[in-house]
Amino acid sequence: xxxxxxxxxxxxxxxxxxxxVLLFPILYALSVSFMENRDILSRTxxxxxxxxxxxxxxxxxxxxxxPRYIINSFVIASVCxxxxxxxxxxxxxxxxxxxxxxxxxxxxxxxxxxxIPVDVLMISNYxxxxxxxxxxTYLAVCVVFLVNGNNIFLMRQQFLTFAKSMREAAxxxxxxxIQFFIQILLPINKPIITTVFISSFVGVWNQYVWPMIVTNxxxxxxxxxxxxxxxxxxxxxxxxxxxxxxxxxxPTIFIIVVFQKKIVAGMMTGAxxx
Numbered sequence: 001x002x003x004x005x006x007x008x009x010x011x012x013x014x015x016x017x018x019x020x021v022l023l024f025p026i027l028y029a030l031s032v033s034f035m036e037n038r039d040i041l042s043r044t045x046x047x048x049x050x051x052x053x054x055x056x057x058x059x060x061x062x063x064x065x066x067p068r069y070i071i072n073s074f075v076i077a078s079v080c081x082x083x084x085x086x087x088x089x090x091x092x093x094x095x096x097x098x099x100x101x102x103x104x105x106x107x108x109x110x111x112x113x114x115x116i117p118v119d120v121l122m123i124s125n126y127x128x129x130x131x132x133x134x135x136x137t138y139l140a141v142c143v144v145f146l147v148n149g150n151n152i153f154l155m156r157q158q159f160l161t162f163a164k165s166m167r168e169a170a171x172x173x174x175x176x177x178i179q180f181f182i183q184i185l186l187p188i189n190k191p192i193i194t195t196v197f198i199s200s201f202v203g204v205w206n207q208y209v210w211p212m213i214v215t216n217x218x219x220x221x222x223x224x225x226x227x228x229x230x231x232x233x234x235x236x237x238x239x240x241x242x243x244x245x246x247x248x249x250x251p252t253i254f255i256i257v258v259f260q261k262k263i264v265a266g267m268m269t270g271a272x273x274x
Contacts, residue, residue, distance in 0.1 A: 026249065033057065033242040040238050056239035057247070060230060065218055066244055069226030073205050074251075076138060076222065080145040081200040085193055087147050092155035093181055097167055107156075113149040122210070129214055140214040141222065145204050151196045158192045159185065198259050202252045223248045 028047070032040055033056050035049040060066050094100075095107050125144055134140040162185070170180045186193065211222040221229065227244040231237070 029242045029245050033239060033246050035239060037237055037239055056243040059240040060243040060247060064226075064230055064240070064244075065221070066223070066226055066230070066247065068219055069221050069223040070247070072138075072220060073223040073248075076141050076145075076211075077201045077204040079138070079142050080204045081197045083142075083146040084148050084151050084200045085197055088151040088155050088196060089186065089193065090181075091152045092159050093185065095152070095156045096159035097164060110149045110152055114153070118210075122213070125210075126213055134214075136215050136217045136220045138220075141207075141211050144210060145200075145207070148200065151200065154196065155189070155192055158189055162188070194259065198255055202255060205252060 031046075031048055034052045034054070035046065036051055036053050036055075039046050039050050091110070095103065095110075121144075129135060129140045129143070134143070166184075167180055170184060175184070206224060207222070208224040212225045215221055215225070218226075218229070223244075227241065227248055230241045230244050
């Protein structure tokens, strides 16, 4: 028993040390965001602020377009999250409950999209967006994130855990396909749907390269792109940048902390196959 307890303590210590190492950049950024500029640039490094100041946050929020960047990111991430739920759930429903010609091939192609690096398609996607005249629009940023093969796969696997006899019984009771999908299947599968939305929201919120490519107007930038624009490369002012980083992290940290149990539950149920 003592040996087992010693191993458990060792594992906990290792986990804590690993967490500290991984979180140190974020914690240091938080500390720097409350520092005065002279303390940030002093020859003697400071882990904690000598004097706490909110000027960096005031500069980031009221001296720049950061609030507009946050709104842009929120709109884009929300639209993409909702779109992935709607399109993904309908595709998963078809793959799980219907039999049609080419079903296996189509599902294989859906899985194949998960293996294609995003960078490979970036040039062709940019060319298409440019020719359509969608540059500097929400649509240009959203269009490549509206559907995700991984989300379709997760929801299909979850839908497969429900026997087809349930759907047949619903038909006998006069419940059509659309009614069964909306009123029975989706409410029962709230955990996986919540997981898809949260993972999609956080993933799109943190996108940097694609939003930077398809937007060149300041008012259309997303928060991840906008943070890099807070830094004036001719000066040595880092406080507002760190404040912007912390502000951008707040929504994702809040979502992950609050919905952690639902995310885990959704991932576990989505991994079960009939």
